Structure formats: structure tokens, C-alpha cells
Amino acid sequence: MSAPPRGRRTGREPPVPPRKTPPHVRWGLTTPAPAPQPSLSLPSRRPGSLPPVVDRVRTRDKVVFLTYDDGAEKDPRFVDMVRELRLPVSMFLTDSVVGPGYGHFARLRSVGASVQNHTLDHAALRGLPYAGQRAEICGQQNKLRSRFGIRPRLFRPPYGTYDTTTLRAAADCGIAAVVLWRATMNADTARTPPEPPASTPATSSPSPQQKPPPRPCGPARPACCA
Ligand SMILES: [Zn+2]
Numbered sequence: 001m002s003a004p005p006r007g008r009r010t011g012r013e014p015p016v017p018p019r020k021t022p023p024h025v026r027w028g029l030t031t032p033a034p035a036p037q038p039s040l041s042l043p044s045r046r047p048g049s050l051p052p053v054v055d056r057v058r059t060r061d062k063v064v065f066l067t068y069d070d071g072a073e074k075d076p077r078f079v080d081m082v083r084e085l086r087l088p089v090s091m092f093l094t095d096s097v098v099g100p101g102y103g104h105f106a107r108l109r110s111v112g113a114s115v116q117n118h119t120l121d122h123a124a125l126r127g128l129p130y131a132g133q134r135a136e137i138c139g140q141q142n143k144l145r146s147r148f149g150i151r152p153r154l155f156r157p158p159y160g161t162y163d164t165t166t167l168r169a170a171a172d173c174g175i176a177a178v179v180l181w182r183a184t185m186n187a188d189t190a191r192t193p194p195e196p197p198a199s200t201p202a203t204s205s206p207s208p209q210q211k212p213p214p215r216p217c218g219p220a221r222p223a224c225c226a
Helices: 077-084 102-110 129-147 164-172
Strands: 065-071 090-093 113-119 177-179
Touching: 077 102, 090 102, 090 129, 102 113, 113 129, 129 164, 164 177
Parallel strands: 065 090, 090 113
Antiparallel strands: none
């Protein structure tokens, strides 16, 4: 018996695997999106001081900081997307919105997303008494600790509305920084607010009075709430 000519299949060889499509192509991206290594550290806070309010991070890198609010959307393909693209997403979860769906966020956490605090019930905190604000923030800290064994260090006030009582309550609940946002999007829209005046520092701690009033939104469109 003679050996088959070079290049001819004999039928006993393993099939040639198809060329693997890069993850960024599978997800419709035209250029690779290398995941950056986390390089930011939270500012240190003196005992008794209020946590900083952050809505901008000074950087020369062309990056956006991805956050995911509330916890209403539970598309399993998003877990695949975060895993395959190694997206560094921060999830700000509201207990009453997540409901019985914490398993989805545990899966997201297992592929690299971080879990942060967005209150128990998505209440607009500004103007509420200290006890009520503390209950919203510390209550969700306790929920997330029991679910994930962690105590988040970042807090996002629902609708972006807060006051100094919020900051005091957040500090007392172990929050290191309050994080706002500069753009929102959902499945078919994206909104970017106008740039602040040139005098606004790159890293700012806006006062409550500077924040826009909360926009009405309901549970049917959670992405608008932030
Ligand atoms: Zn929200």
C-alpha cells in the first residue's frame, strides 16, 4: 500500500477547523477593542469627610467608562458580549428592579463586571431625611453583601439627584465615591449632554444645585433612568 499523494485527504484525518472569527468581528466592530487594564484608584478619603462626586475622569486615552444601571435588562447575550470582548463594565444595581434576577448579574460578575450600589428602590434621594437615604443606600449594601459577599465602594444616586445628606449617608454606608454619568443610551438611542463650560475642571464635583432636574421615567424604559 502506498502513501496518499501530499495534500490529498484520506478520510481518516481530523477535519480542518474553520478559521476562528475574532470576537470583535462577531459583535459587529470594525476594529479590535482591547480591554484596558484597570488603572484607576479611588481617591483616598479622610475619616469623616464626604465622598467625592465624580462625573469625569481626567485621561488622555480614548476610552469611555461603561456603566449599566438598575438591572431590568437581563439579555443572556450581554453576558457573552462582556466575556468575549472583555468589557470592563460597572453594574449599578437596584434591588427592587433586579428582583429575583440576581443570577444574571452573578454571571456578569463572573466574567469581569463589577457590582455597585444604586439603592434599594430607586428613590429620588434629594430632600429625603437622613434615615430614609441611609436606608436606601445601606440597605442595598447589605443586599449586595448577602448576594455577592462584597460591599460596593461606588454609589450612583437614582436620576442623578442628591444632596449633602446623600453624601453623608453614603459615607456612613462605606461608599468611597459617588459616580454620575455624562451620556446615556438604550437599544436604539444615545444621548450626550452638551459639554460643560470651559471653566469646568476636567474632574469635577458638581454641586447638587448644578445638576439637571430628574427626568420622568418608568420601569418600562429603565435605561433612561440612570
Ligand atoms: Zn437608575
